[in-house]
Amino acid sequence: MTLSERLQAARPTDIGVAGPTPVDMARAFRSVRADPLTFLGRVQQEYGDLVAFPVPGPPALLVNDPADVRHVLQTSARSWGKQTVQYAALGRVTGPGLLASAEPTWIENRRLAAPAFHHQRLEAVSDQVRAAADAAIGARLGGPATGAVDVAALTHRIGLDAVGRALFSTDLSGHAQRLLDATSEAADIVVRLGRSVLPTAAWAPTRTNLRLRTTRRRLDAISADLIAQRRDRGRSEHGTYGDDLLGLLLESGLTDAEIRDELVTMVIAGHETVAAAMAWTLMLLAEDQPAQERVRRELAAHPGPVSLLGHRDTLPFTRAVVDEALRLYPPAWVVSRRSLGEDVVGGRAVPAGTLAIVSPWLVHRRADAWPDPLAFRPERFLGLSGPPPAYLPFGQGPRLCIGREFALGEMVIVLARLLTAYRLDVPAGWTRPEPEARVAVHPRGGMPLVVTALDQARM
Ligand code: HEM
Numbered sequence: 343m344t345l346s347e348r349l350q351a352a353r354p355t356d357i358g359v360a361g362p363t364p365v366d367m368a369r370a371f372r373s374v375r376a377d378p379l380t381f382l383g384r385v386q387q388e389y390g391d392l393v394a395f396p397v398p399g400p401p402a403l404l405v406n407d408p409a410d411v412r413h414v415l416q417t418s419a420r421s422w423g424k425q426t427v428q429y430a431a432l433g434r435v436t437g438p439g440l441l442a443s444a445e446p447t448w449i450e451n452r453r454l455a456a457p458a459f460h461h462q463r464l465e466a467v468s469d470q471v472r473a474a475a476d477a478a479i480g481a482r483l484g485g486p487a488t489g490a491v492d493v494a495a496l497t498h499r500i501g502l503d504a505v506g507r508a509l510f511s512t513d514l515s516g517h518a519q520r521l522l523d524a525t526s527e528a529a530d531i532v533v534r535l536g537r538s539v540l541p542t543a544a545w546a547p548t549r550t551n552l553r554l555r556t557t558r559r560r561l562d563a564i565s566a567d568l569i570a571q572r573r574d575r576g577r578s579e580h581g582t583y584g585d586d587l588l589g590l591l592l593e594s595g596l597t598d599a600e601i602r603d604e605l606v607t608m609v610i611a612g613h614e615t616v617a618a619a620m621a622w623t624l625m626l627l628a629e630d631q632p633a634q635e636r637v638r639r640e641l642a643a644h645p646g647p648v649s650l651l652g653h654r655d656t657l658p659f660t661r662a663v664v665d666e667a668l669r670l671y672p673p674a675w676v677v678s679r680r681s682l683g684e685d686v687v688g689g690r691a692v693p694a695g696t697l698a699i700v701s702p703w704l705v706h707r708r709a710d711a712w713p714d715p716l717a718f719r720p721e722r723f724l725g726l727s728g729p730p731p732a733y734l735p736f737g738q739g740p741r742l743c744i745g746r747e748f749a750l751g752e753m754v755i756v757l758a759r760l761l762t763a764y765r766l767d768v769p770a771g772w773t774r775p776e777p778e779a780r781v782a783v784h785p786r787g788g789m790p791l792v793v794t795a796l797d798q799a800r801m
Pocket residue numbers: 440441442448452505509607608611612613615616619672673674677678734735736737738740741742743744745746748749
């Protein structure tokens with residue numbers, strides 16, 4: 343490349359879209375890192391539905407209009423890939439697993455994993471998810487009442503255990519602490535890698551790279567244990583290793599390294615997100631006693647134990663609470679894509695290599711789509727005939743979350759197990775924890791709520 347070509351490549355490509363200048367970005371540097379959600383909100387307010395960030399080379403766009411979002415993620419999905427810093431960072435922990443994979447071959451792995459999420463299978467693992475919820479609730483809340491409890495720690499434990507039991511038919515409690523530590527560490531590293539302005543070479547002995555190597559080794563060891571345990575158990579009388587995800591992967595002909603990538607992907611993608619969403623849901627219900635009571639009444643009228651599926655018909659208000667909580671606090675606060683060729687976004691021609699940043703957090707707070715957008719109103723979701731256009735907690739298009747039904751079902755089950763036995767209140771002098779945008783949007787510092795057993799509350 344000649345010097346002038348290099349200079350050209352280092353300049354932002356001007357496609358006539360407004361956005362912050364390099365000086366604005368330098369001034370905002372700290373707040374971008376500390377609180378990217380507020381930063382994105384401000385940028386959207388100032389520049390509107392299509393915003394260009396001043397980066398060298400092809401444009402980097404914040405895409406906010408629901409129609410443009412659909413174009414990138416769904417209608418024109420074949421022209422947009424996952425070759426972005428966000429997924430490269432994740433991939434350094436998970437390997438090219440289903441979530442991080444930028445290859446078109448991802449579809450083969452998706453087909454492989456899909457039966458583990460089919461309705462029949464989910465129906466069969468409902469018991470496991472109930473057991474995971476009960477075990478954690480019993481362990482954390484079973485003792486005498488003690489002021490505020492960090493329900494984020496509770497939902498974290500349930501999230502991990504539910505994934506383990508449902509997808510690997512394994513009571514992860516033996517490995518739970520190791521896996522919890524390793525995945526939280528991994529999540530932290532993904533956040534650091536994703537935020538690095540300068541990509542560090544994978545071999546450079548930076549602190550993050552060293553931590554990454556140790557964490558990968560730990561995740562490898564835990565995955566190897568899970569795989570070995572299943573192989574030792576041998577095939578069932580049906581001649582298979584089981585119809586859960588681990589069984590399917592073992593039957594698939596994937597190498598152990600590829601199986602490991604999918605296992606780590608599922609654990610990372612499948613528990614932090616649900617745990618964060620649950621913590622926010624419990625907060626919203628602790629703040630809104632009439633809604634909490636309405637959920638409890640609905641649950642009391644439900645015949646038999648709640649399963650992972652079918653809540654829109656059997657528990658419509660409870661399901662609407664979950665939908666609305668995911669609108670206000672979507673755990674996956676940002677998804678990104680890179681254009682594989684030229685395309686048109688928001689009426690602008692964009693070159694190959696354009697980065698599209700989509701923030702469900704921003705889309706879900708649009709006043710034109712959601713009247714009084716910051717208010718918690720589950721009723722918005724009652725009686726809807728289809729998915730609302732400005733709503734994508736699980737993404738859109740072919741890369742839609744494979745764990746969507748499982749996650750929604752798990753959230754309803756946890757609400758059922760908790761609210762039929764306990765009342766939730768906010769502590770005195772309550773202020774909401776700040777949302778902290780990590781791999782998922784977590785409540786910064788945890789979620790302290792007062793949890794009172796209903797039989798005590800009535801005494
Ligand atoms: C409330 C909980 C969850 C939320 C908010 C969530 C959100 C998302 C989103 C937004 C995507 C799309 C990413 C993109 O398009 O770039 C996604 C993909 C994915 N999610 Fe989830 N997720 C949740 C739970 C789960 C669970 C429980 C699992 C598995 C046990 C899971 C596994 C995956 C996988 C493997 C993908 C990649 C699918 C593909 O590309 O084919 N997620 N998730």
